[in-house]
Amino acid sequence: MLLPAPYGTGLEHVSEPIPIIGATGALGWGLAMRLARAGESIVIGSRSAERAEEAAARVREVVPDAAVEGLLNDEAARRGPIVFLTVPFRAQSENLNNLREVLEPEQILVDCTVPTAAAVGGKATRTLGVWQGSAAQQAQEMVPDGVTVIGALHTVSAKTLSEPDAELGEDILVCGDRKADKARVARIIELVPGLRAVNAGPLETARIVEQITSLLISVNARYKTHAGLRVTGLGDDDHWG
């Protein structure tokens, strides 16, 4: 189960299931639906097996031949080498505490949480200071030794991602300490049409990237839209080879 995933061209499929913890929410569900539509095998995790299966059923409504199942979080997290964590920031610590017994060395945890002040009843256009510097760095501190945290998917609109007919055309900033790990996550992200993964630097760069979500939420309110982000000047090469 924990073998390196065999991909290279970005056009091949990932051979193992992709667990998405918190995929009952819009961000995780949108990712699940779009990856399922790209032919990936998806495992939706939730605190409730019933809600997990219900979310899986909703994926099958959009993608009739989807390979998707809904399980409790701890069962889901065992099912693939790269686990996405898409819960709200206020639930991040609780989830990571629960996953501590489950995650194994060599697994990658993709932390998608954003510490907006909404987590404590404040404005989503403002952020919380996280002691470790960022939610991703907090996650790195909380996972078992040998588990690598990658930060990603902060700037894509959960609403857009979860609307089956909405077109995407934006970048995902990927933060992590080893390029090879980031590349594995990038290959999954780029299975979603319209998403490009950009190497944003070491995990500590999540301090900056996570904040951009609040900026975009502020832009959304002002422009009545669901904004995303594109980095200009990168050229069309594959930077993950």
Add this chain to the structure above:
Amino acid sequence: MLLPAPYGTGLEHVSEPIPIIGATGALGWGLAMRLARAGESIVIGSRSAERAEEAAARVREVVPDAAVEGLLNDEAARRGPIVFLTVPFRAQSENLNNLREVLEPEQILVDCTVPTAAAVGGKATRTLGVWQGSAAQQAQEMVPDGVTVIGALHTVSAKTLSEPDAELGEDILVCGDRKADKARVARIIELVPGLRAVNAGPLETARIVEQITSLLISVNARYKTHAGLRVTGLGDDDHWG
């Protein structure tokens, strides 16, 4: 001199000179050169009158009919209602102390400084915590009462901006507490072909926007480029009307 600038369509010129403090550096000089090429009257400010005039001469090399002059900072800052401050962050406080005697109520100061750790010998891919929250908020604290600070031009590459033949195609995130003030600055920014001004929110949003510079510097090193930023999903309307 301090009357509101008369513009509306974005195609009209700004009628008053545009002072750019620190335009001997790449960012300010690039802005000066491109606004001069757009037909604007530019006043380059520097601590040295000689260096200011030398920078103005370099603008005239690119734009032979440029309306540009080089003056000492305090003289330059009196020449127009909207003053750009394009000095390095480590020189921001000194410059604002000097300008305190010069700036007058109703003037707008466009702060373009970015508190990267390079200001204290650290990495430009990391940022400093500024007590007030951001360089722009520090500037707001330091300017005389009645002077409005707007944060802008953090994410455009100084190198690209200062290369006369380089094409731009990116957004400038504009932070400030009143839309009318941001709109005046936006009109100037959008006189530069290839730049679009996006209303990024109140001045406190500069906390986030200034950090993005460090992110882009990190991306530049990795991708061997001069990256910029675009916000997707905004549509083509003029949002400043």
